[in-house]
Amino acid sequence: MARPALDPLAGAGPAGGPLAGAGPAGGLGAGAETLEGAARAEAVLGRLQLLVTRKLDGLLQGDYVGLLPGPGSEAGESREYRAGDDVRRMDWPVTARTTLPHVRRTVADRELETWLAVDLSASLEFGTAHWLKSDLVIAAATAMAHLTVRGGNRIGAVVGTGSGVPKKTRKKDAQPEHPPVFRLPARPGRKEAQGLLRSIARTHIRPGRADLGELIDMLNRPPRRRGVACVISDFMAPVEGWERPLRKLRVRHDVLAIEVVDPRELELPDVGVLALADPETGELHEVQTSDAKLRSRYADAAAEQRGAIARALRSAGAAHLRLRTDTDWLLDMVRFVAAQRHARTRGTTR
Secondary structure (H helix, E strand, O other): OOOOOOOOOOOOOOOOOOOOOOOOOOOOOOOOOOHHHHHHHHHHHHHHHHHHHHHHOOOOOOOOOOOOOOOOOEEEEEEEOOOOOOHHHEOHHHHHHHOOOEEEEEEOOOOOEEEEEEEEOHHHOOOOOOOOHHHHHHHHHHHHHHHHOHHHOEEEEEEEEOOOOOHHHOOOOOOOOOOOEEEEEEEEOHHHHHHHHHHHHOOOOOOOOOOHHHHHHHHHOOOOOOOEEEEEEOOOOOHHHHHHHHHHHHHHOEEEEEEEEOHHHOOOOOOOEEEEEOOOOOOEEEEEOOOHHHHHHHHHHHHHHHHHHHHHHHHHOOEEEEEEOOOOHHHHHHHHHHHHHHHHHOOEOO
């Protein structure tokens, strides 16, 4: 379904969207090969950073600003033990004194290294509501950078996209492209974070699917000190391909999984015969959406798929944030952060 082109600087609410119109198809990567596309990406990023600063500053204040405050080495207060707590942090003196099991909290380290695994497969160049899924990927990366880059923290990324056209069929005078998976080194400072976001926004989304398991596994190599790892994807790849690398990543890092979803991936509208194109393979399919049984089977299959993704993320120990193209993603993010902070402080003794 096509979306009308809009001015990328017009409107910051769900109806206008700060990301609309960035490229011929509305996505940031679609026009990145031209100067016009780069200029639009720059304008959209500027608008995004202003929007994130205005809406998140003041709401998420504290000693450490971030989606997932990382554990530190400095001892903090004790609180009662809850199922799932790390037994290595048991506070035995307080436990003996109160006769109730307690764990020692730690103060978040001031300097934190955050890594993003950004999936820009062709399936993300899709959207039927206020923006494309690829737009939400860039928005989520921008919010993560804004929330974690302060205080000398470093942020880096690994970005994956489709393999695209084979090299043998490319023109000799074609512009060089990023490989299907590439790394952007972690550096401190806002200027470096903005450069990282520009590189992500200008990534040309090519046909095919990035190997999500390989993308996540790149965050495990080489081994890094404990920090925060954020995986941004629609997680449409087979679960068995990325669940194990995610479990391995969770052993050493706090992991946040941001799932990007479009409402048409959950249910089909009754619009008669609908022509669909697979963005990764180019295959065309015609679907009779007037068939109520077909729509019901589609919704059931979609619910089962999303349920399997949620179970895999929960089993891996990752925090799970779902962003939809038809809702206010900033509000969803604020609610998620508030819930995370409430869960971390619940049961704290004073």
